[in-house]
Amino acid sequence: MERTPRLIALDIDGTLVPTGSDEVSPAVLDAVGRAVAGGARVVLSTGRSVLGTLGVAGRLGVGGTLLCSNGAVWWDVRAGAAVRRSAFDAAAALAVLREALPGAVFASEVVGVGSLALGRWAEGDLSGDVREVGVGEFTAEPTSRLVARWVGREPGELAARMSGIRLPGATWTSDHVEAWLTVVPEGVSKGAELERLRRELGVDPADTAAIGDGHNDVAMLRWAGCGVAMGQAPEEVRAAADVVTGTLAEDGVAAALGRWF
Incomplete structure (x- = not known):
């Protein structure tokens, strides 16, 4: 018989909710609630900033540790504070990105506050206080998360342009729905940070x-004892999983959790 998981990591965008939304379907709310009631530790593991994550966490009633910014920021819900934060010097990475992605706008996370913006972002793209600054202020302090939107371009164009590009001291993942890039410190990934958390909690790998559904979920799906890809995920993401569930529109998370709870 398949083992019931004690530690369950859930992506947000494209997995729990439509991209950019905080609205969780009743079926998924119920399924996550059953998992928690069944004794599982449910951890949101997302590329979103802390502020972009808290709304979904509140709707789900998920407490404990949130792994935000692809794991670069660990946020303790009860304490209302970051308990672990990795950061990198954005200056060198930004120089490469500005040359590779002409016309892109950039944002650097200010944890728990909002973002510094380099260029004008559309309303609603970023959470919290957004302050437009120059390059000097943008790169003055190390950041945990730098994001870029390549305005007017398609996700495939962004992926093609970034193919083979390495960023000093940092690593990147691109979105398959929007021309959006997320950059975090080198060595940080959802999979690596979940492994650190697993060890701290004393949970067996099995x-x-x-x-999850995105390219930033590949390491997480490979890390898990059972990795589940959403039905609408790109082929390379589904290939990294043990199981493929239904799409977001089909409440795939509810179906996946229903096999255990």
Whole structure:
């Protein structure tokens, strides 16, 4: 019989909610609630900033540790504070990105506050206080998360342009829905940070599960004892999983959790 997971990592955008939304379907709310009631530790593991994550966490009733910014920021819900934060010097990475992605706008996370913006972002793209600054202020302090939107371009164009590009001291993942890039410190990934958390919690590797749909979920799906890809995920993401569930529109998370709870 398949083991019931004790630690379950859930992506947000494209997995729990439509991209950019905080609205969780009743079926998914119920399924996550059953998992928590069944004794599982549910961890949101997302590329979103802390502020972009808290709304979904509140709707789900998920407490404990949130792994935000692809794991670069660990946020303790009860304490209302970051308990672990990795950062990198954005200056060198930004120089490469500005040359590779002409016309892109950039944002650097100010944890728990909002973002510094380099260029004008559309309303609603960034959470919290957004302050437009120059390059000097943008790169003055190390950041945990730098994001870029390549305005007017398609996700495939962004992926093609970034193919083979390495960023000093940092690593990047691109979105398959929007021309959006997320950059975090080198060595940080959802999979690496979940492994660190698993060890801290003393959970057996076989008692872990993860559900996701994007390129930044590949390391997480490979990390999990049972990796579950959403039905609409790109082929390379589905290939990294043990199981493929339904799409977001089909409440795939509810179906996946229903096999255990």
